[in-house]
Amino acid sequence: MSTDTLDAPVVETVKMNGLQAINAALMEAMEADPKVLVLGEDIADNEGGGVVGVTRGLSTKFGTMRVRSTPISEQAIIGAAIGAAMGGYKPVAEIMLMNFTTVAMDMIVNHAAKLRFMSGGQSQVPMVIRTLTGAGNQTAGQHADFYEAWFCHTAGIKVVIPWTPADFKGLYLSAIQDPDPVIIVESGKTLFVPMDVPVNQGPIPLGKANVVAPGSDITIVSYGQMMFTVMQAYEELTKAGVSVEVIDLRTISPWDKETVLASAEKTGRLLVVHEAGRNFGPGAEIAATAQEALFGKLKAPVGRLGAPYCSVPFAKKLEDAFLVQPPEIIAEAQRLVAMG
Amino acid sequence: MSTDTLDAPVVETVKMNGLQAINAALMEAMEADPKVLVLGEDIADNEGGGVVGVTRGLSTKFGTMRVRSTPISEQAIIGAAIGAAMGGYKPVAEIMLMNFTTVAMDMIVNHAAKLRFMSGGQSQVPMVIRTLTGAGNQTAGQHADFYEAWFCHTAGIKVVIPWTPADFKGLYLSAIQDPDPVIIVESGKTLFVPMDVPVNQGPIPLGKANVVAPGSDITIVSYGQMMFTVMQAYEELTKAGVSVEVIDLRTISPWDKETVLASAEKTGRLLVVHEAGRNFGPGAEIAATAQEALFGKLKAPVGRLGAPYCSVPFAKKLEDAFLVQPPEIIAEAQRLVAMG
Amino acid sequence: MSETSENRALENRAVPDAKTQLDIYRRMIRIERNDDATRSQIRRGRITAPYYSARGQECIPSAISVLLNNDDKICTIYRGIHDMVAKDMPLRPLWAEICGRVDGTCKGKGGPMHLTHPETGVMVTTGIVGSSMPIANGFGWAALLDGTKQVTVAYFGDGASNIGAFHEALNLASVWKLPVIFVCQNNGFAEHTRYENGTAVDQISKRAIGYGMPGYTVDGNDPVDVYAHAHAAIERARAGEGPTLLECKTFRFMGHVFGDNDAYMTKEEKAAAMADDPLPKFRQKLIDDGVTTAEELDALTGRIEAEVNDAIEFAMACEYPSDDELRRDVFAEEIPAKEYMA
Amino acid sequence: MSETSENRALENRAVPDAKTQLDIYRRMIRIERNDDATRSQIRRGRITAPYYSARGQECIPSAISVLLNNDDKICTIYRGIHDMVAKDMPLRPLWAEICGRVDGTCKGKGGPMHLTHPETGVMVTTGIVGSSMPIANGFGWAALLDGTKQVTVAYFGDGASNIGAFHEALNLASVWKLPVIFVCQNNGFAEHTRYENGTAVDQISKRAIGYGMPGYTVDGNDPVDVYAHAHAAIERARAGEGPTLLECKTFRFMGHVFGDNDAYMTKEEKAAAMADDPLPKFRQKLIDDGVTTAEELDALTGRIEAEVNDAIEFAMACEYPSDDELRRDVFAEEIPAKEYMA
Numbered sequence A, B: 001m002s003t004d005t006l007d008a009p010v011v012e013t014v015k016m017n018g019l020q021a022i023n024a025a026l027m028e029a030m031e032a033d034p035k036v037l038v039l040g041e042d043i044a045d046n047e048g049g050g051v052v053g054v055t056r057g058l059s060t061k062f063g064t065m066r067v068r069s070t071p072i073s074e075q076a077i078i079g080a081a082i083g084a085a086m087g088g089y090k091p092v093a094e095i096m097l098m099n100f101t102t103v104a105m106d107m108i109v110n111h112a113a114k115l116r117f118m119s120g121g122q123s124q125v126p127m128v129i130r131t132l133t134g135a136g137n138q139t140a141g142q143h144a145d146f147y148e149a150w151f152c153h154t155a156g157i158k159v160v161i162p163w164t165p166a167d168f169k170g171l172y173l174s175a176i177q178d179p180d181p182v183i184i185v186e187s188g189k190t191l192f193v194p195m196d197v198p199v200n201q202g203p204i205p206l207g208k209a210n211v212v213a214p215g216s217d218i219t220i221v222s223y224g225q226m227m228f229t230v231m232q233a234y235e236e237l238t239k240a241g242v243s244v245e246v247i248d249l250r251t252i253s254p255w256d257k258e259t260v261l262a263s264a265e266k267t268g269r270l271l272v273v274h275e276a277g278r279n280f281g282p283g284a285e286i287a288a289t290a291q292e293a294l295f296g297k298l299k300a301p302v303g304r305l306g307a308p309y310c311s312v313p314f315a316k317k318l319e320d321a322f323l324v325q326p327p328e329i330i331a332e333a334q335r336l337v338a339m340g
Numbered sequence C, D: 001m002s003e004t005s006e007n008r009a010l011e012n013r014a015v016p017d018a019k020t021q022l023d024i025y026r027r028m029i030r031i032e033r034n035d036d037a038t039r040s041q042i043r044r045g046r047i048t049a050p051y052y053s054a055r056g057q058e059c060i061p062s063a064i065s066v067l068l069n070n071d072d073k074i075c076t077i078y079r080g081i082h083d084m085v086a087k088d089m090p091l092r093p094l095w096a097e098i099c100g101r102v103d104g105t106c107k108g109k110g111g112p113m114h115l116t117h118p119e120t121g122v123m124v125t126t127g128i129v130g131s132s133m134p135i136a137n138g139f140g141w142a143a144l145l146d147g148t149k150q151v152t153v154a155y156f157g158d159g160a161s162n163i164g165a166f167h168e169a170l171n172l173a174s175v176w177k178l179p180v181i182f183v184c185q186n187n188g189f190a191e192h193t194r195y196e197n198g199t200a201v202d203q204i205s206k207r208a209i210g211y212g213m214p215g216y217t218v219d220g221n222d223p224v225d226v227y228a229h230a231h232a233a234i235e236r237a238r239a240g241e242g243p244t245l246l247e248c249k250t251f252r253f254m255g256h257v258f259g260d261n262d263a264y265m266t267k268e269e270k271a272a273a274m275a276d277d278p279l280p281k282f283r284q285k286l287i288d289d290g291v292t293t294a295e296e297l298d299a300l301t302g303r304i305e306a307e308v309n310d311a312i313e314f315a316m317a318c319e320y321p322s323d324d325e326l327r328r329d330v331f332a333e334e335i336p337a338k339e340y341m342a
């Protein structure tokens, strides 16, 4: 991953990558609202403005009291964000990689997510946790896991995994102003691939999926960097005459049941694809919900594709085998379509 | 919870509660195999032999080098267990309550579960993590959560939640000798309700479900203390003329697909009941698997009952509303049976 | 008492005046009467929650709280009702909460382990060992940003000083010079484990050296000693100079949790500790020093007992929360009834 | 160098004899040549993994490893290949692993961040900051139970001393008197954050006071100083007296990760650090002291270069792992192909 993509020209109209979009969202949010704070390891400009540059420029513009680099102390990072949030601020806390949320789970799960409920509504914890993850760079077993299923299973925290730069901008603007804790996962490549962003991209509501492509034979639901893979499969399937409706979930919890179920009811077939492990993964909830809501209405069982039951491997060859690839999606979609 | 149940008489033939059964299993395992170790907060006899007495007598018998009380340092507890396991021992580490696994998630998920894979099979981590949880005692939001879904989603660690004292004995004996990490959840009441235990109860294999009652109209799958609730519902349903096949899952990961799917195929209906949250919970995986394996063969959608999407509440009245109760199970079973 | 090797003895020892001493005593006796009533209600089966009595530890938060303003904040733990009562949290919503009623401070959803009362600065009560400290830092950061002189006190036990969160929080507070006072109520035990079997240093205050902050070991049963050190720590925090670690040595008379049989301690050590009960000692001192009279103190106790009894009666008359509460306060927006299960 | 206030200066400073000094140098040059080759292979696109060079830190594990037996253990981190090379891990399986081949020590499944080689005591390599320490304790406990005199060295960085796991591990090791040596390789930076912006104490060794264990700050670029302190720590551990914290001050010449542009440091400080490069300094000292000659050292370097080149050639000729490896080593029992996805 290059650290210099932030410096790529951001022209008034269009192209921007995810990293630039998040940076723009943070700039805008901090400008508009003095209560917005940013903290995390290496995030201030003295420390390079973040390991991949997402927060670059913020501390220079807003000062190191609002944009604070921290020690390597994830419990302390989330704890400080919780206290500041309860004290009236809107902190955006970075946990450098999603695997490192494991050292801060108490703060996230037992505190951030629960304090409003346990206090009978007296405590408000409007904070965002930003974290990066994703396989594909041979970072191996401890640097590429997707744990969104854990957080979806935890009441009181919202889970967002954007795909496009426009969504990054819009979902960040919403998450920062949301009255409750939100974890946003920056999923590998999504930070680095430029796409068109409306010049004045405003907030995009949390909890709403995006129908990326309409279709009639099968619905494929995905999110994050796996959307790139799904779109490759979509091209091939379209060429092969299969009409696919592609849905980018965007928010994984609470997820947009209405949009997904309406689409699955229309096409009669549903396939969920994610990078997280298939076993007890997010797709299980979607499949379980759909089989109940659409009992007797589906022409095939709900399909699920996700990582196999193992750690993320190092060797490129194994990493490729570990990740869901377009041919698997194509084969599974065709199998489901052929079923009835 | 009384701390004195261990002192209840253990007669040669029969009645024993879960606590006594675990204690017997640990005694037997330590006696037979000098490599078995026990560690955790307050677990040695100087410190009362565990907060509810599960480990009572062990340190007196086997010494405090093999049975060690620890500081309140869950990362250090699991770390020490991992290293000792890799060093040829079979440690049984206690995390007092399941909510406190949140401070040790890195050690459990990034290390215990992954070291065998990441080392290409060179590292072996034969350890057991014991932890207690469950609502019903007004311990509120941070002392009663079920997180088994997280660990089921984590490759490389097995998840066991026994119901009966006999199962505690047999599953503990297997888990201690298993070459891989196993987390065993001691689920509330299951520690305190006496039941019959075969005198020489030996190991019960991990990964095998137990068909507790045969039936033909619907299959109900559950585990842990929720089995008590399911059995109450079972009695009522039987009286009402519904023939229920009850399955105690015992091991949640890897779960016994064969037994569950065969039963669901036979009865044509499946209902999963657990204390963990319904949303993105363990039941989702079972439902998702069943709808795929048995597509077109089920007479009703797979039903799921679990905790609502909120923290465990304090007030007794709310706690009762939070927990799945027999009437809900009965109503859901009858709804599914009525569907077709 | 003693100071750590890195920290000079306190130079300007602030001394509580007569009025302040009386106020400390008022808070102590309010804690003690409230605790006594709680245990008696539990014995009578009118409260069913686990209860972690702080009987014996009254002096610590009392001598600290007289130095705090209403808008100064505390983050405390399961054994923390004394910290709240010392902070002058009203007793009616407190009791309604521990009785699980809708008029409780948390609508009955949090219970004794998660009591919260922002109006008196009781921000967080947590059941996870060590977790009060990282969150306290956030209030400290907010105070710096707000430009107020507010301080936050993080209370925790001796056993909690061995968990990772303690370390991360104290280091961050020192690097950021946060206005936080870390108060360790060292009662010699963590559940059933003796201090020395879990903690590798003879004084927890020495750990302050590792965070470049002042640390003091204080006689937690002596209001004058606690006051002097808390005064210095709070002044330091308000002056923007950063955090302090105060280790206050004390004892919990009622064991870890209600029903504890104290099997892990000797009769002698318990008797010795109880002979050092801070309450009768301080009462006698106030009388001996002529600060007040026995009659005045008895009258004070009477008023407090009336307050406690009123709170109990109030609580017992309150309604239980409606089951709809499970859908409320998960998020700011109520979860609709139809989505209840998912 | 300096000792913490609580720790007296080392009394009996062990001095490495000529043969030992040469052995330390051998390990250092083996690390340096291996590191150089790794970076060159990355530049040529033959390795694609992230790489955390330890160039500049060669002296620390070298002066320690001459004191370790083959069955003594180390737990190290992502920046840890120097620790393994110093422990005399063979280079062929090491290179096969970092090239992702099936003949790698981990069959290509772990890569450089999880290299493991139990035969030479390389037990755990971890990518999670702070996690080498709690696991090292377990090996220490096992050694006590086994009744051997084995010790375990836990390596970690300065930044890692601010995370909870450090605190819990050092306290437990001290309470249990474990034969573990905690070696902090303080290179002045944690990723891009300067020591003093993350760490609230001027010397990490002072934190040892809080765990009742000896702590020393050592010149990590001086083999004689590292040797003396490691000797004392290892003797203490083997004698059953418990753990020691060694802070070894050094610098990493190549930034945090391959490709780092050092934007967060000044040219001057980097130049000053590089002027203290332990390798040429020690080479000169060995020659000046008459321990060896330039010719002998050149010959040694030549032999090591040949070993490194052989390892690279070996690795590049190895096969890639089969996709079936995803089903192996998850558990002891292979997962059957049909269950692959679940």
Ligand SMILES: Cc1ncc(C[n+]2csc(CCOP(=O)(O)OP(=O)(O)O)c2C)c(N)n1
Binding pocket: B041, B072, B074, B096, B100, B103, C079, C127, C128, C129, C156, C157, C158, C159, C160, C161, C185, C187, C189, C190, C191, C256
């Ligand atoms: C992370 C975590 N581990 C374990 C526990 C269980 N537990 C509750 S209180 C306690 C003892 C705490 O001792 P100390 O910090 O000295 O406080 P005290 O109870 O003596 O006031 C323990 C181990 C917990 N609540 N949280």
Ligand SMILES: Cc1ncc(C[n+]2csc(CCOP(=O)(O)OP(=O)(O)O)c2C)c(N)n1
Binding pocket: A041, A072, A074, A096, A100, A103, D079, D127, D128, D129, D156, D157, D158, D159, D160, D161, D187, D189, D190, D191, D256
């Ligand atoms: C728990 C955790 N948080 C953050 C990171 C990201 N990270 C990797 S290396 C590093 C810096 C570590 O610095 P230090 O301990 O000084 O070791 P050095 O890299 O200087 O050798 C960070 C923050 C991580 N790997 N693990």
Ligand SMILES: [Mg+2]
Binding pocket: C157, C158, C159, C185, C186, C187, C188, C189, C190, C191
């Ligand atoms: Mg204590």
Ligand SMILES: [Mg+2]
Binding pocket: D157, D158, D159, D185, D186, D187, D188, D189, D190, D191
């Ligand atoms: Mg460093």
